[in-house]
Amino acid sequence: MKVDVIIPAYNEEDMIGTTLTSLIAQSWINEIIVVDDGSSDNTFDIAKKYTNIVLKHHKNEGKGNAIITGLTHSKGEWVMLLDADLGESASDAIKLLEPIIKGRADMTIAIFPQQMEKGLGLVKKRAQRIILKKTGKHLEAPLSGQRVFHRNWIGKIINHGVVGYGLEIHLNLTFLLNGATIEEVHTSMKHRTTGKDIRGFYHRAKQWIELERTVWHFQ
Template structure:
């Protein structure tokens, strides 16, 4: 049964996106792979056009939230998967999220990774967990995880929302819970590229923090 649409928002991921797509292709049940190239200035678009079923090129980098919305509107599958572009071979772990949704054990499956958190690097995650609990009363381990699977019926809810940048996952989590969805977190070995204590790493976490706080204002309305 090929019923899964995979949405991959991508920004400057030429070194990794080919491996990510190929790993996803090996998963049973994939109907289509949709890459939303969010204004990349490297070879991401060229590679995506070679390996994805659908590639949507956004001229200017707008942000992950917008890229996902664009991809969701194009998706044809009964199951919708969201996958980050830099997972490479570990993207094959997506299958672990597909199974509980296909078996109707949950409405939304989120990847969580069992790793020892580096000191000083969990601040944004803890802030996101606190926000989800504040608005829903639910403890979610990985509210910032970009790896998710849900059924098509929830697109109606998502396409009515306003999502921006890296805050999309936290607001999406809150939106699902407040709409009565059952959430399951599944341990996987999905792994991003390591940015660590580099400037890129700190900047990424700063952007996450800013986008999360922006989404809080949207949730309050």
């Protein structure tokens, strides 16, 4: 089993090279597609050193649109979504493949080590409540961006409203409301976290707003 890896990236010049270095030698990867979502730094040029497929948005359109751009260019049977700031830990994404290979899940989601969470968890709890109410399912990591699924789901994903950081709730609801099975997988992956400062609170506020706007499309 090989996957097309789609990586949305916005001003990730400090991490994108390390992340891609950890992935390019992996035998389970078919193609790596980086979508530079309007970066103002050297993300695009650095990514081009590691993969031939680097797409560019001329302005920042949000994570959801970056993933949709990547999905429309993916040709492989299986798709993996990864964040750009995973660094050396990106290779641990191989753990997401086993439940798919063994037919236990239609989509897998990575669970990060507990110590990676530095915020208050309010957006996560809100996402969990929404998913439980609408589907009867509880997800431990509803906002994790590390996922694997079959390309047959691409049509359902791109033809339904998704707003920026609402991508993950969009995927959760799209799969579960269409009868899919999701399995969460514990990994040792890690990435940049937002703390309890102004930047962190701004990020989570934006994430919450875009989550709610995305959920509206499922009314």
